[in-house]
Amino acid sequence: MAKPMTKTQLVAALAEEMDTDKKSAGAALDAVCNLITKEVSGGGAVTLPGVGKIYCRERPERMVRNPATGEQFKKDADKVVKMTIAKALKDSVNG
Structure with a gap:
């Protein structure tokens, strides 16, 4: 299994894809993350086209066991x- 991409690597790849500098790409990434956090923590959902949907779900009170x-x-x-x-995304991963 490959190592996960770090934020620095993601910003560098994003800057190259956007044909811009790393500072602008980092600001864009931070802005998107902040928007997603604000929307999901407020009870909403965010759909990233081609990637998936991020949402918040409530879990009821339940009995659990200390292992x-x-x-x-x-x-x-x-x-x-x-x-x-x-x-x-599933289809592109599975071939």
Whole structure:
């Protein structure tokens, strides 16, 4: 399995793809990340065409077990961020 691309590598690749400098590419990446964070934390969803959909889902209160002790306890309701991968990306990965 290949190592994940770091932010520095992503900014450099984005700058090359956009034919601009790394500072502008880094600012664009930060702006997109901030918009996604703001929208999803507010209960909305963001669709990245060709990549997937990022959204927040609420999980109900439930019983969980401590694997070390086997003790069961009630975990409060919480929210979790999910991502559904686009069919185009799945197809390009699978050949």
